[in-house]
Amino acid sequence: MENREISQAVVSRLPRYYRYLGDIKDQGIERISSAELSRIMRVTASQIRQDFNHFGGFGQQGYGYNVEYLHEEIGKILGLDRDHRLVLVGAGNLGSALINYMNFKNRGFFFQAAFDANEELHGRTLGGIKVYPMDELVSFIENNDIEIVVLAIPRTAAVKVAEMVSGTGISAIWNFAHIDLQVPDRIQVENVHLSDSLMRLTYSIRRYEEKNAQK
Amino acid sequence: MENREISQAVVSRLPRYYRYLGDIKDQGIERISSAELSRIMRVTASQIRQDFNHFGGFGQQGYGYNVEYLHEEIGKILGLDRDHRLVLVGAGNLGSALINYMNFKNRGFFFQAAFDANEELHGRTLGGIKVYPMDELVSFIENNDIEIVVLAIPRTAAVKVAEMVSGTGISAIWNFAHIDLQVPDRIQVENVHLSDSLMRLTYSIRRYEEKNAQK
DNA sequence: TAGATTGTTAATCGATTAACAATC
DNA sequence: TAGATTGTTAATCGATTAACAATC
Numbered sequence: 001m002e003n004r005e006i007s008q009a010v011v012s013r014l015p016r017y018y019r020y021l022g023d024i025k026d027q028g029i030e031r032i033s034s035a036e037l038s039r040i041m042r043v044t045a046s047q048i049r050q051d052f053n054h055f056g057g058f059g060q061q062g063y064g065y066n067v068e069y070l071h072e073e074i075g076k077i078l079g080l081d082r083d084h085r086l087v088l089v090g091a092g093n094l095g096s097a098l099i100n101y102m103n104f105k106n107r108g109f110f111f112q113a114a115f116d117a118n119e120e121l122h123g124r125t126l127g128g129i130k131v132y133p134m135d136e137l138v139s140f141i142e143n144n145d146i147e148i149v150v151l152a153i154p155r156t157a158a159v160k161v162a163e164m165v166s167g168t169g170i171s172a173i174w175n176f177a178h179i180d181l182q183v184p185d186r187i188q189v190e191n192v193h194l195s196d197s198l199m200r201l202t203y204s205i206r207r208y209e210e211k212n213a214q215k
Numbered sequence: 216m217e218n219r220e221i222s223q224a225v226v227s228r229l230p231r232y233y234r235y236l237g238d239i240k241d242q243g244i245e246r247i248s249s250a251e252l253s254r255i256m257r258v259t260a261s262q263i264r265q266d267f268n269h270f271g272g273f274g275q276q277g278y279g280y281n282v283e284y285l286h287e288e289i290g291k292i293l294g295l296d297r298d299h300r301l302v303l304v305g306a307g308n309l310g311s312a313l314i315n316y317m318n319f320k321n322r323g324f325f326f327q328a329a330f331d332a333n334e335e336l337h338g339r340t341l342g343g344i345k346v347y348p349m350d351e352l353v354s355f356i357e358n359n360d361i362e363i364v365v366l367a368i369p370r371t372a373a374v375k376v377a378e379m380v381s382g383t384g385i386s387a388i389w390n391f392a393h394i395d396l397q398v399p400d401r402i403q404v405e406n407v408h409l410s411d412s413l414m415r416l417t418y419s420i421r422r423y424e425e426k427n428a429q430k
Numbered sequence: 431t432a433g434a435t436t437g438t439t440a441a442t443c444g445a446t447t448a449a450c451a452a453t454c
Numbered sequence: 455t456a457g458a459t460t461g462t463t464a465a466t467c468g469a470t471t472a473a474c475a476a477t478c
Contacts, residue, residue, distance in 0.1 A: 009445065011418055015411035019393060033459060045459095046447050053461060061460040062454040079417030093315055097308035101409070109413070148416070171420045174413060178234060188423060190416035194316070194407065196230035198324070198389060201363070201405035202294030203226055205386045208403060224469065248435060260435095261471050268437060276436040277478040 010051050014078055016041070017051070021071040033064035083108045085146050086174075089161050090153035091116040091124075091131045094176060098150060099127040112144050117157070137161070141168045148172045155179040225266050229293055231256070232266070236286040248279035298323045301389075302361050304376050305368035306331040306339075306346045309391060313365060314342040327359050332372070352376070356383045363387045370394040 020041055024032060038045035052058050052065075058073055059065040075081060086102075088095050091114045102109045114131045116122070121131045132140065140146070149165050151158045151173060158177030165173070172188040175181055178196075181189055235256055239247060253260035267273050267280075273288055274280040290296060301317075303310050306329045317324045329346045331337070336346045347355065355361070364380050366373045366388060373392030380388070387403040390396055393411075396404055 006422075007445070011415060014418065015408070015414040018414065019408075019411070035459080044447060046449095047445090049460065049462085050446075057461060059460050060454060061452070062458045064459065077418065077421075078414045079421035080414065084417060093308050093312035097312050098409075100308055107410075147420070171423070172416050174416055186423065188416060188419035190412055190419065192407070192409065192412050193230070193234075194313075195322075196234070197405055197407050199230040199233065199293045199295065200226060201387050201389055201403060202299060203229065203292065204403035204405065205362070206292075206294035207221075208386070208401065222469070250435080259471060261473095262469090264436065264438085265470075272437060274436050275478060276476070277434045279435065 006054050010054055013043075013051060014074055017048075018071065018074045018078060018080075021067055021074065025067045025071050029067055031064045032067055032070075034059070036064075080107055083110060084148055085144065086111050086148040086150055087137070087141065087144075087146050088114040088126075088129070088150045088152060089116075089134075089137065090114075090151065090157075090176075091118070091121050091126050092152065095150075095152040096126055098152060099129055111150075112146060113140055115140075134161075138164055138168060141165060141170060146170055148174055150174045150176070152176045221269050225269055228258075228266060229289055232263075233286065233289045233293060233295075236282055236289065240282045240286050244282055246279045247282050247285075249274070251279075295322055298325060299363055300359065300361050301326050301363040301365055302352070302356065302359075303329040303341075303344070303365045303367060304331075304349075304352065305329075305366065305372075305391075306333070306336050306341050307367065310365075310367040311341055313367060314344055326365075327361060328355055330355075349376075353379055353383055356380060356385060361385055363389055365389045365391070367391045 020037070024037075024040075034045040034048045037048055041048075049059075052070070055073070055077055058070050086109060088099055088111055095114060095116075099111050099114065102111065111127075111129045114126050114129050115134050115137045116131050117134050119133070122133050124131050141149070146168075147170060149161070149170055149172070151161060153161065153176075155177045158175065158179060158181065162173060162175075162181040162183055166183050166187065170187060172190070173181060173183065175189055175191045176194070178193055180191070183189060235252070239252075239255075249260040249263040252263055256263075264274075267285075270288070270292055273285050301324060303314055303326055310329060310331075314326050314329065317326065326342075326344045329341050329344050330349050330352045331346050332349050334348070337348050339346050356364070361383075362385060364376070364385055364387070366376060368376065368391075370392045373390065373394060373396065377388060377390075377396040377398055381398050381402065385402060387405070388396060388398065390404055390406045391409070393408055395406070398404060
């Protein structure tokens, strides 16, 4: 049942379900129907039921879904039931933002170290995390059981670092550089292309204005 | 021809085309076929031709596409042929990263001011941009022809600010808070939910491990 | 002109929505 | 039991891919 590959579309929706269910749980609500969740999240009830059923039934006929249970199960699917050890590469503003943000969110994501090419930063700390020189990155990863490498550096540097860490035992790269990285299949890559996001926004602005000008 | 609504899937791919075409142009390559671009970008040539044709033909039979022209045209579609005036709300690490990043990219995105609830920051500058108190936000927007509001603040604050700026003449919100904002239809919203992205990554890790464990 | 490659139509595939039997 | 609501199948819709005629 968990065998078939789940479509990207479904996976992309899971974090949003997780977020909403967390909020609903915090409001003290114990159970919810797909119809009610549909109303809150502005998606069809049909889609909600289909999505959840990809992972086996979480609900009960005539009752609906137990909010806390559903929230937890989706968390498990998303891998949030375990701890994750990360290193940050690039200790600039963006890197600082990520470290500070992740720490206070505290969902099991633990930064173990930061790395930067800038010598002035070496030895300093960033949100409680020490900054090391780049040439210590690979050995640090190997000696500290690092699972995720976060790349908050420019694209040329990102390509080099991706190459460097490709030989280590990491499982994933969270990439903020504006380039598509080439890594072995066993390393998962998730891109956050901020400029792409901003372009989609300006597309929407232009599109909306055009639509209105026509009238 | 430009009348029909373009699907979200197509729009989402445009920035990636734009990025690759920029690189190809920088390499001094003048023309490219959909087959060659397909090889580089790892998508089907069919999809490339279909995507471009949503906006009218940019190519020429027997020749392919002129790289510079295609790049520029996609830029126009994405609204990159005009300047955009932004304000930043939230002058923390993330906000700083965005201001510094955007300035050096210089694609026509100009931050006019930053706003923050923290009094200590008022009057300081951030990447050349001055930080003002929150209660000056609305009047600043109205007096300075602001098009885009960037929200780099926590979710509760984001909801309040979205409400505040909903009455102004802005066209869009670029939202980094982990919440879906409710604003009038005329205001476009683009979300960057970093935690959603990170969850998709940990999903992929878990999924990959599970797949391998089965064998 | 002949070869190459687009633009576009048709076929396929996949995702979403609707419907309803199963069941709590 | 009756009412509610899921789980799941079937129908629809939309997006992707394949194929090829148009044309540079």
